[in-house]
Amino acid sequence: MTDTSKMIVKTALVTGASGFIGSSLCSYLLRQGWFVRGLSRSGSSPDGVNAVACDLADTPVPEEMIRGVDVVFHLAGKAHALSGNWLDEEEYFPVNVKATRRLLNAAKTAGVKRVIYFSSVKAMSAGDSGPQDESCGSLPMDMYGRSKLMAEHLVLRGGFVPEPVVIRPVMVYGNTEKGNLPKMIRAIQAGRFPPLPEMNNRRSMVHVDDVVIAAILAAEKPQASGQTYIVTDGQAYSTRKMYEWICEALQKQIPGWSVPLVVLKGLGQVGDAIGKMQGKRFMFDSDALAKLAGSAYYSSEKIQRELGFTARQHLKSALPEIMRYLDRL
Numbered sequence: 001m002t003d004t005s006k007m008i009v010k011t012a013l014v015t016g017a018s019g020f021i022g023s024s025l026c027s028y029l030l031r032q033g034w035f036v037r038g039l040s041r042s043g044s045s046p047d048g049v050n051a052v053a054c055d056l057a058d059t060p061v062p063e064e065m066i067r068g069v070d071v072v073f074h075l076a077g078k079a080h081a082l083s084g085n086w087l088d089e090e091e092y093f094p095v096n097v098k099a100t101r102r103l104l105n106a107a108k109t110a111g112v113k114r115v116i117y118f119s120s121v122k123a124m125s126a127g128d129s130g131p132q133d134e135s136c137g138s139l140p141m142d143m144y145g146r147s148k149l150m151a152e153h154l155v156l157r158g159g160f161v162p163e164p165v166v167i168r169p170v171m172v173y174g175n176t177e178k179g180n181l182p183k184m185i186r187a188i189q190a191g192r193f194p195p196l197p198e199m200n201n202r203r204s205m206v207h208v209d210d211v212v213i214a215a216i217l218a219a220e221k222p223q224a225s226g227q228t229y230i231v232t233d234g235q236a237y238s239t240r241k242m243y244e245w246i247c248e249a250l251q252k253q254i255p256g257w258s259v260p261l262v263v264l265k266g267l268g269q270v271g272d273a274i275g276k277m278q279g280k281r282f283m284f285d286s287d288a289l290a291k292l293a294g295s296a297y298y299s300s301e302k303i304q305r306e307l308g309f310t311a312r313q314h315l316k317s318a319l320p321e322i323m324r325y326l327d328r329l
Contacts, residue, residue, distance in 0.1 A: 010033070010034055010070060011034065011035045011068055011070050012029055012034050012035070012036050012037070012069065012070065012071050012072070012073060013037045013038070013039065013065060013066055013069045013072045013073070014029070014036060014037070014038045014039070014072075014075065015040075015056060015072070015073070015074050015075055015076035015103065016039075016074075016075030016076035016118075017038025017040045017045040017049060018038075018041075018043075018045055018051075019040070020172070020174070020176045020178065020208060021075055021118065021169075021172060021208055021212070022038070022040070022045075022073075022075045022076075023045065023046050024174070024209065024211075024212050025073060025075070025212050025215060026038055026046045026048075026049050027046045028209075028212045028216070029216075030046070030048045030049070032216075036048070036049045037050045037051070037065050037069065038050065038052075039053075039054040039056065039061070039062075039065060039076065040053065040054070040076070041053060041054070041055045041076075052065060056076055056095075056100075056102055057094045057095045057098060057099045060102065060106070061103055061106035063106075063110070066107060066110045066112065067110050068110075069107075069112050070112070070113065071112070071113075071114045071115070071116060071219045072103065072107055072112055072114070072115045072116065073118070073215060073219070074100065074115060074117050074155075075118045076095075077095055077099070077100075077118075077148075077151075078091060078092050078144075092144050092146075092147035093143075093147050093150070095147075096144075096147035096148055096150075096151050097147050097150045097154070100117070100151040100155065101154055101158075104155065104158060104161065105160065107160060107161050108161060113163050114161065114162075114163040114164070114165065115155060115160070115161045115163075115164050115165070116165045116166075116167065116219055117152065117155040117164070117165070117166045117167070118167060118215070119148045119151065119152050119167065119168045120144075120145070120168055121168045121169070121170050121230060121296070121298050122140060122141070122142070122144055122145035122148060123138060123140055123145050123148040123149040123152055123168060124136055124138045124139070124149075124168070125137050125138070126141055126294075126296060131202075131297045131299035132230075132297065133230060133298070133299040133301065133302060134228050134230060134302050152166050156226065156228070163225040163226070164225070164226060165218045165219075165225065165226070165227055165228075165229070166227070166228040166229070167214055167215060167229050167230075167231055167303075168228065168229065168230045168298075169206055169211050169214075169231045169232075170205055170206050170232045170296065170298050171203065171204070171205045171296070172205070172206055172207070172208050172211055173205055173206070173207055173315065174208035174209065174318070175208075175321070175322060175325040176208075180291065181205075181242075181322075182322075182326060184242070184243075184246065185250075185326060188243065188246050188252070189250055193243070194258075194259045195243065195254075195257060195258045195259060196240050196243055196258055196259060196264070196292065197258040197259065197260065197261055198238060198241075198258075199238065199239065199240065199261065200238055201238050201239060201294055201295045202295045202296075202297040203236065203237050203238070203239070203295060203296050203297065204233075204235070204236060204237075204296060204298045205232065205233060205235070205315055206231050206232050206233045206300075206311065207233060207312075207314075207315075207318055209312065209313055210231065210233060210309075210311045211231055213309065213312070214229065214231040214303060214307075217307040217308065217309055221307050223306055223307070224306070227306070229300070229303040229306075229309075230298050230299065230303065231300055231309070233300075233311040233313060233314055234304075234311050235315065237315060239292050239293065240258075245315065245316045245319055246319060249319040249320050249323055261293065264289055264292075264293070267284060267289075268284065268285055268286040268288065271283070271288070272286050
């Protein structure tokens with residue numbers, strides 16, 4: 001944890017305060033003695049946060065919410081689509097770019113010094129060969145990544161605030177029912193997830209608590225100004241290893257066989273065809289297989305070196321708590 005006795009900033013505005021990461025950040029800030037204001041579309045937030053409803057894509061930032069703020073933590077945005085209907089990709093830009101510009105203008109008018117923008121590694125090249133770091137080219141693979149990269153440029157190069165910081169978390173895990181990891185846990189628990197072969201792929205992940213710590217360091221450390229930081233837990237996970245750990249945590253026997261990769265590819269192609277006929281993505285298609293079998297491997301050495309960040313959580317040890325949380329839902 002950070003040394004709160006040396007903290008200078010005390011008033012924070014958190015956008016996306018009701019979200020998975022935003023609510024965790026708000027709770028941590030409150031415990032550390034910060035005064036916290038929150039914006040979210042619903043107006044909900046953890047107890048103790050002065051929160052109002054505000055959709056930044058359509059609504060100006062309330063002046064009273066940003067006046068006197070030392071640091072803005074900007075999390076509000078349209079998340080990367082994981083499944084379901086193919087979305088109108090243009091929807092990413094009003095929420096991730098236009099809303100960010102609106103917030104930055106309000107921050108400039110209010111004299112805010114530091115803005116911490118929560119971007120994503122999707123704003124850079126895919127980490128297939130990895131580990132990718134901040135020096136790698138920014139060649140996002142989809143519209144979501146491009147919208148996050150455009151927002152990054154506004155934050156870092158727009159001249160709105162004197163101390164902008166961008167953090168790029170990898171896949172974030174923790175106590176949430178959203179995302180691919182909870183879906184994988186549920187499917188394995190129900191016996192609907194086939195035993196995958198060891199594909200030796202490498203995927204980076206990070207616990208929500210460590211993302212929060214990284215964000216606080218980015219807010220406190222003078223040397224973070226103007227920088228971009230990738231945040232991971234420092235591990236590289238293969239999908240097969242994750243499957244085995246989940247089985248162990250569920251006290252399920254690990255099957256002694258696995259589905260050949262060629263069969264999975266065939267099923268993915270069948271899912272592609274079904275999706276085209278239905279006009280929406282099938283539950284398993286080539287894109288889903290790519291997420292399971294592909295690599296997305298990144299380095300957080302820069303934030304470790306410059307800000308002293310050290311991940312406290314790792315997936316295997318965190319799984320039991322995550323499963324207890326899911327069982328309570």
